[in-house]
Amino acid sequence: MKYQKPKGTRDIFGRELQRTEAVCSTARLFFEQNGFEEIRTPTFEFAQLFDRSIGERTDIIEHEMYKFEINKKLYALRPEGTASVLRAFIENKLSLPARFFYIWSMYRREKPQKGRYREFLQIGIEILGEDKPFYDAEIIDQGKRFLNLIGAKDFTIEINSIGCPKCRAIYKNKLRDYLEPNFSNLCSNCQRRFERNFLRIFDCKNKTCQQIYTKAPKITDNLCAECLEHYLSVKKFLNKFGIDYTENRKLVRGLDYYTRTVVEFKQQSLGAQDTILAGGRYDLLMKELGGSDAPSTGWAMGVDRLLISMPENLPKIDEKKRFFIATIGERFINEMIELRDLIQQNNFICLMGNPEDSIKHQLKKANRAKADYSIIYGEDEAKNKVCTVKNMEIGDQKKIPIKDFKTFLRNTIK
Ligand SMILES: [Zn+2]
Ligand SMILES: [Zn+2]
Structure with missing residues (x-):
């Protein structure tokens, strides 16, 4: 029997996991610095929460959710973050205004494509209880600055109301x-959608539909006075933040809950699958879910897709040097532990060989563990109060007095 992972999922390890973690840890620092607080909610919720918030006539709700029933209760793995954040906010009676960020796996039964998985990682931010256009511009600015920080290039920003x-x-x-x-x-989808979900017809990929919509009147040109003023003001603030954007009148977003500003960041190198960040304002959702009247705005970015378009070396990944301590004889185990602690205190990686193994065997293991340096400690070293440091890449080795080892770590190893 051979086991395989479910279709559309993936295993992440090694370099790719390092890259993912680098993006996540940078996000934590950056969004905390900008006054957002991290939040975690259950991976699954009652399915109704998503039906209610995302909208029953959407692709996600109709085909893409992982649902399961236990004891006549219907649950769903979360397909996106905003509904859960609002549910948690209301249930825990938190106070407004509030700023949250999350780094969560989401689940959708979409057709697997490059950079698009059925379990995927999103970083999202939400500003709850703020209706002013300044905040629409602020979240766009946050997205842009974060992407710049991690070294993403060649993305464009599209907005609409x-x-x-x-x-x-x-x-x-x-x-x-x-x-x-x-x-x-x-197409039959658009005909069906027009009644309950009419704005979403603009999302249709069908060529005939798109041709018909090109000349159709657009919502952007038909805003009420308040919405128009809000939109103009968002654009004013975007200009003040120095953000380049284009207005896309067909941009409507795939979920029901958006109002006024919607935004997408698009990555040129991804071809058709090019949205890396998307979101907007959702002024009515909190009330819809049983909370107070709290206009809010936010976005989510797909980490998996983002990484495809990123340079192999993210600026934030520091490659830590790896050490392997080969001790000859178990009587030196205390010295081994002392050396290990010293190495780890200096923020390097350190593995230990089995002191009962031969030195040859241990060095072989050091090689296999991809150590940059091996520290050898045996009878000779103990007598002379030194340790032998072997550079595994170039093969040279030198003796460092134990009392100088700390200085050696600080000054020599980069
Ligand atoms: Zn269509
Ligand atoms: Zn309006």
């Missing part, structure tokens, strides 16, 4: 009039 229920109701009639003569030419 998709208004509020008030402007959408009027706009929907306008759109219906425009689509009327062409309605039967739309």
